[in-house]
Structures are given as C-alpha cells and as structure tokens.
Amino acid sequence: MNYWMFKSEPNVFSIDHLQAQGSTVWDGIRNYQARIYLRSAQVGDLVFYYHSNCEITGVAGLCKVIESDVVDPTQFDPASDYFDEKSTPESPRWQTVKVAFVEKFPRIITLEELKRDFAAEELVVVRKGNRLSVMPVSEEAAEKLLRIARAAS
DNA sequence: GCCAACGTTGGC
C-alpha cells in the first residue's frame, strides 16, 4: 500500500465536502508529475487531505483510493476549465482516482507543525516552493502523521 | 535545445 497527499482549496472542495458527499473523482489535475503519481495510485492507498490557499493550511483528514485509473471526465468537457482539446475518449490524456472519505482529524495538522516536525526530505509538502498537488508520502512519514493526528484531540 | 516571457500556485 502507498500513501499520498492531495491538496485542495477548502473553499472549492474541503474535507467537509468530501465527508458529505462520501466520495469524489479527483478531477482537474493537469500536471505531468502529478499524473505520474495518480496513474500509479492503487485501490486501498491512503491519502492525506491537505487544505491549501486558506486561513488554516494543513492536513485536515484522511481519504482512500477506491478506484484507480479513472479517466478524468473534465478533459472532454469544452465548458470545463480542465478541457483538453488534444484528448479523445479513445486515447484520454488524463487519468486520476476516485477517493472516499475516511476521517476528519480532530483538528488541522498545520503547515507550521509539519515544518517543525518534518525535514524537507521527509515530506514533500514542506519543501520550499513546492507546488505539486499530488505527492507521495513515505510509510515512515505517514505513520508519523497518523501519530500526530491521533494525539491531536 | 535554450531561455526569456508569461501564467499559476500558494504562503503570508
């Protein structure tokens, strides 16, 4: 099993939205590095849900991959911001995953804490200038994150 | 293939 961290702007789609909705297709990712990661994600992988671009940035909870190699439907929709004219249903360019809500942490594990508790090599999200919205998380870092979340009540 | 210009992300 692998671990990941997905970024989302909570004013667009937060952990509460995911909880209410149960699951969602993680659409709209148009970055090649992120695509490599999304293509390699497998059913059962755990995903840390990171709130970005908001008042309290940090890890808000957990979700899990329930379907892999999902064709991102927004690439075929001319009305979507994520429309890709070079993509065809026969040969889609963008794959993603479907995730389901697992839990919301008692409180956000803030970016400030992450920077304090993790070295840049341990966790991609604390690296300076990092802009990836889909990142791998090592098993060690995942366990450490979960310990911090469990202690945060 | 280089690289300047431009656009976007995202913390603050």
Added chain:
DNA sequence: GCCAACGTTGGC
C-alpha cells in the same frame, strides 16, 4: 494584495 518559486510556452 504581494511576491517567490516554479511550470509552460514559444521564438529562435
């Protein structure tokens, strides 16, 4: 709103 950092585009 500012701006650093980075990805993408396009001229050459």
